[in-house]
Amino acid sequence: MRRPTFDLDVLRTFVTGVEFNSFAKAADRLGRSTSAVSAQLKKLEEQVGTPVLAKSGRGLVLTQVGESLLSHARRLLELNDGIFQTLHESQIAGTIRLGLQEDFGEHFLSEILRRFVQTYPMVSLEVRIARNAELLALVESAGLDLALTWDAGHTSPYATRLGETQMHWIAARDAPPFTRLAESPLPLIMFDAPCVLRSAATQALDAAQMPWRIALTSPSVAGIWAAVAAGLGLTLRTRIGLPSHLTVIDGLPPVPSIGYTLHSSGADPIPAIRQLAMLIETSLQEQAFNFTVAK
Structure with a gap:
């Protein structure tokens, strides 16, 4: 049995007329004559097999079937419009x-x-x-x-904070026990100032009265990881992209989490x-x- 197919133009007329509470206004909005709109509504009711609108005084109201149809019609039109929007946007250069x-x-x-x-x-x-x-x-x-x-x-002006992650003290897996070097300046590997992670590291060590020194500065994260892996010192960063040959170490002053923001x-x-x-x-x-x- 061949199933009937709804005409999306007819459904759009139906939905627009209900939303405007006037099919005359819908006709004007859609650029059609009132007689064309009436013909579309007649066609729609023939397809459905029962009235979707009923007279109420001088106006029209939805029947129970009409209410159900309205909900389905809106979803169909949203899907249709969404498909065309996606296809259009895919051609944007x-x-x-x-x-x-x-x-x-x-x-x-x-x-x-x-x-x-x-x-x-x-x-x-x-x-x-x-x-x-x-x-x-x-x-x-x-x-x-x-x-x-x-x-x-x-x-x-247009920033959205997306979340935050914990900062950690990081060293090579075979590095010396830096926590035992409290009497010696801790060798730090950092970006050059200003750097939010560098500031967090030095502030935490200063608060704990632990001496430190900048052993190496690098312009890149890869350079920091390489220097830490070589045993030149430790760094303060997050677990993002942490190489497997490096590890988070405990025993040093606690540090806060750090947020990330999309601008x-x-x-x-x-x-x-x-x-x-x-x-x-x-x-x-x-x-x-x-x-x-x-x-």
Whole structure:
């Protein structure tokens, strides 16, 4: 048995007329004559096999079947419009500029790019790996559309705090027991100042009255990991991207967690930028980097 197929134009007329509480207004909104609208409603009732509207005084009200049809019709139209919107957006071309802290860039950028290109295959991404100060300056000057940074207390007009993760003291697995060197300056491997993790490390050690020294500074996270692995000292970072040959160590002063924030250059970004922002947030939630994400 061949099943009848609803005409989406007819359903749109039906839904619009109900929402405007006037099929005359619906006709004007949809650019049709009132007689054309009447013909569509007659066709709809013939397909359904029962009236969907009933007279009530000078107006019309939905029958029980009409109420049910209205709910289904809205879902069908939303699905139809969503399909066309997705297909249209997939043909949009352009460039989105994304800035990331190196920790995030190394760990989960490839998965975000894979997901993003499925929806926007024609959109190019320019990715900049940099530190907080540079990323924030670029967002404020509209040099970046989005930037994912550590929460260092400096915000931007359109920022969303996505979560936080614990900072840890990290050393090589075969490193000397740094906790026994309380009388000697602890060798630290850090970014050069200003750096939120560097400040957290030195403040924690100063509060515990433990002497320290900067043994090495590196412009990259990879350089920090390499120096720590070589046994030149220890560092303070998160578990994000922590190499297997390094380990979290205990016995040193406690340190707080650190937040991460997504910054946008505008209040009303285009759909492609909103999609990328959603993918970043979703990826952080899904992967969780083996650390606790605080909401």
